[in-house]
Amino acid sequence: MINKYIKLALVGSVLSLLGSCNDNYLDRLPETAINNENFFNTATDLELYINGLYNFSAMGIYQADATTDNASTTGNTEIKTLMGGNASAATISGGWEWEQLRKINFFLQHMGKAKISDSEKAHYEGLGRYFRARFYAEKVQRFSDVPWVDKALEVGDTDYLFAKRDPRATVVQKIMEDFEFAAQNVQPRIKLGTVNKWVVLQEYGRFALYEGTYRKYHSELELKSSATEFLNKAQALSDQQMREGGFAIYNTGKPNQDYGSLFFSENLENNKEVVLGRFYANNVLNADSWPGMFGNYEYYPLRDLVQAYLMKDGSFYAAQPGYEKNTFVKEFENRDPRLAQTYAYPGWQLIYSHTYAQGAGLYVQQLAKNFSGYHQIKGFQNTLSLEARNNLDIPLYRYAEVLLNFAEAKAELGQLTQADLDRSINLLRKRAGMPDMTLSERIDPVMASRYANVESSQRNLVLEIRRERRVELAFEGFRFTDLMRWNVGELLKNKREGIYFSGLGQHDMTGDGIPDIVLLASASSIPAVKEKNSLGRELQYYRVGRFGQDVGVFLSDGNSGTVETIENTGVFEAPKFYYRPIPQGEILLNNNLKQIFGW
Numbered sequence: 001m002i003n004k005y006i007k008l009a010l011v012g013s014v015l016s017l018l019g020s021c022n023d024n025y026l027d028r029l030p031e032t033a034i035n036n037e038n039f040f041n042t043a044t045d046l047e048l049y050i051n052g053l054y055n056f057s058a059m060g061i062y063q064a065d066a067t068t069d070n071a072s073t074t075g076n077t078e079i080k081t082l083m084g085g086n087a088s089a090a091t092i093s094g095g096w097e098w099e100q101l102r103k104i105n106f107f108l109q110h111m112g113k114a115k116i117s118d119s120e121k122a123h124y125e126g127l128g129r130y131f132r133a134r135f136y137a138e139k140v141q142r143f144s145d146v147p148w149v150d151k152a153l154e155v156g157d158t159d160y161l162f163a164k165r166d167p168r169a170t171v172v173q174k175i176m177e178d179f180e181f182a183a184q185n186v187q188p189r190i191k192l193g194t195v196n197k198w199v200v201l202q203e204y205g206r207f208a209l210y211e212g213t214y215r216k217y218h219s220e221l222e223l224k225s226s227a228t229e230f231l232n233k234a235q236a237l238s239d240q241q242m243r244e245g246g247f248a249i250y251n252t253g254k255p256n257q258d259y260g261s262l263f264f265s266e267n268l269e270n271n272k273e274v275v276l277g278r279f280y281a282n283n284v285l286n287a288d289s290w291p292g293m294f295g296n297y298e299y300y301p302l303r304d305l306v307q308a309y310l311m312k313d314g315s316f317y318a319a320q321p322g323y324e325k326n327t328f329v330k331e332f333e334n335r336d337p338r339l340a341q342t343y344a345y346p347g348w349q350l351i352y353s354h355t356y357a358q359g360a361g362l363y364v365q366q367l368a369k370n371f372s373g374y375h376q377i378k379g380f381q382n383t384l385s386l387e388a389r390n391n392l393d394i395p396l397y398r399y400a401e402v403l404l405n406f407a408e409a410k411a412e413l414g415q416l417t418q419a420d421l422d423r424s425i426n427l428l429r430k431r432a433g434m435p436d437m438t439l440s441e442r443i444d445p446v447m448a449s450r451y452a453n454v455e456s457s458q459r460n461l462v463l464e465i466r467r468e469r470r471v472e473l474a475f476e477g478f479r480f481t482d483l484m485r486w487n488v489g490e491l492l493k494n495k496r497e498g499i500y501f502s503g504l505g506q507h508d509m510t511g512d513g514i515p516d517i518v519l520l521a522s523a524s525s526i527p528a529v530k531e532k533n534s535l536g537r538e539l540q541y542y543r544v545g546r547f548g549q550d551v552g553v554f555l556s557d558g559n560s561g562t563v564e565t566i567e568n569t570g571v572f573e574a575p576k577f578y579y580r581p582i583p584q585g586e587i588l589l590n591n592n593l594k595q596i597f598g599w
């Protein structure tokens with residue numbers, strides 16, 4: 001049973017022998033300590049090495065939206081530094097690490113001597129090139145132009161060590177070549193939880209969609225003429241996976257459960273929606289259930305995402321009269337069922353209260369400064385069983401994304417048909433019990449304003465597919481990259497808003513018509529003996545006001561309005577902030593490296 005799990009710790013001692021790079025490969029590189037004659041000789045050697053290249057985030061996927069309009073955090077983040085007026089090559093200094101690339105190139109340089117069949121060699125070379133493509137995709141998304149290196153550098157490789165940045169178009173061409181080789185040669189069915197042909201195709205299609213839309217919507221690159229080529233590739237790769245992969249959307253006919261169950265399952269091994277999973281077993285490989293997901297510890301979801309979900313009948317939430325002032329209870333009435341499988345909802349019962357001071361039982365918001373009042377339950381293992389929490393499997397790559405990539409690429413090309421929708425977006429909507437999307441979708445004025453730069457003859461479909469993508473993939477780490485490639489980084493300037501309160505006094509938060517929370521004016525005092533409601537529960541009291549006042553909760557209008565979490569979100573400077581600077585220290589080491597886009 002153990003063999004089916006990816007054991008990174010198992011290969012750590014071997015990889016330490018391979019030598020590690022300084023954070024900057026342009027500085028100096030240690031000599032390799034491994035005896036090449038005694039390694040890279042068998043398939044077992046190659047598999048052992050490849051396992052050490054795995055760097056997929058597990059529970060971290062649920063925290064990756066914390067720098068977007070989906071969720072925020074009280075912690076220090078790069079985006080806060082970027083938009084806070086203190087951004088420079090000295091203060092934005094991450095991302096210029098190259099150790100992983102040297103490990104990959106070292107593997108590709110030596111794996112050919114293994115005594116295995118040509119097809120096996122092609123499979124392992126494909127895996128190595130997949131990881132190199134994946135590595136460089138992240139670098140391009142961060143820096144755009146970067147040096148392309150396809151060998152394991154040594155101290156004497158000065159031509160590489162002091163190289164200039166290669167143009168984005170050149171590097172992306174190399175990325176696509178690596179992905180293509182991997183897609184053609186990596187085997188489709190190998191050990192559970194490892195990279196196979198379908199993982200490669202999904203990430204290949206993801207990158208093609210990213211690059212196609214990025215080139216289309218970022219004129220500063222001067223690459224718009226090639227965007228269509230990438231969009232065509234994205235839809236073709238997704239279509240291939242849809243036709244040949246044997247995957248399916250998990251749907252047992254329970255629209256109020258099926259979506260959410262993917263994210264707190266103890267057994268995803270045979271789930272046909274999971275393209276790549278992180279599979280855990282109690283006392284063999286324990287999961288990190290991240291109890292801080294539910295509580296008031298840095299991370300919190302936002303109201304902006306809540307308002308993106310459609311009504312249950314498929315109509316726009318923003319079309320409801322007075323929707324801006326809907327209470328927490330009202331927000332969850334007659335909505336897309338995925339909302340209540342993503343956010344804690346009125347009437348939800350908390351069992352595992354590890355980091356939630358208010359304790360277990362009927363969910364009542366624990367309001368606090370700089371938190372929204374919303375809480376995430378997608379991915380939260382709400383159980384007291386340590387064994388169940390240790391067993392939590394993580395769906396790293398879902399087939400749902402493939403369907404979304406396919407539909408978006410075709411809509412951007414203006415080629416989406418009803419048959420395309422029925423085999424992609426509408427499979428996701430059917431699981432949630434939502435009405436099908438049709439070619440005649442109306443345009444939501446809110447979405448049209450938010451994404452005013454959309455260019456497609458099927459603009460209405462692009463907008464609704466973007467909504468569907470946001471809702472279906474909420475808190476899975478896609479939102480920031482999506483905002484960047486669509487050239488709508490200015491949305492990061494929007495207020496980080498929480499729950500709306502109509503005014504001072506008592507408020508029902510559970511939907512039973514009985515008050516749970518009392519809001520007091522800033523000059524009031526919280527009573528020493530708190531009143532109890534008709535159910536015998538002690539009411540929770542909070543003093544409210546504006547930023548700068550000595551209160552427990554900030555509201556946009558002082559005594560009413562939305563919960564405010566950040567006084568000033570800062571400025572998003574375009575196109576500069578779509579990219580990151582090369583760290584100042586690296587420029588000093590290599591004068592051939594030059595900053596771009598205003599850095």
